Amino acid sequence: VAAQKCRKRKLNAILNLEEDVCNLQTQKESLKKEHSQCSKSINQIKQKLNNLYHDIFSRLRDDQGRPVNPCHYVIHCSSNGSVFIIPKHLAKSEQKQDNRKEQKQK
Secondary structure (H helix, E strand, O other): HHHHHHHHHHHHHHHHHHHHHHHHHHHHHHHHHHHHHHHHEEEEEHHHHHHHHHHHHHHHOOOOOOOOOOOOOOEEOOOOOOOOEHHHHHHHHHHHHHHHHHHHHH
């Protein structure tokens, strides 16, 4: 009788584990689909942002009326909502400072 109960518990444990595996596989597939959808959304947003970036730079002119070269400048958004066009070398140094501030806060 004790052996039968032990075998029954063992079978129940195996059945429960198989059910858990099945549920986890279903959850994994669901997460894969969600990840795929998120990746598609991110790529669409990146493309829209890239289009907007090019559109903005196609309209910008310097003091002499010449187009602003997007290879030399970047669009910078400050924390208060202001938007600036700044030289890339300044943006990189500012970005390094921001990264240092974030690391200190952590």
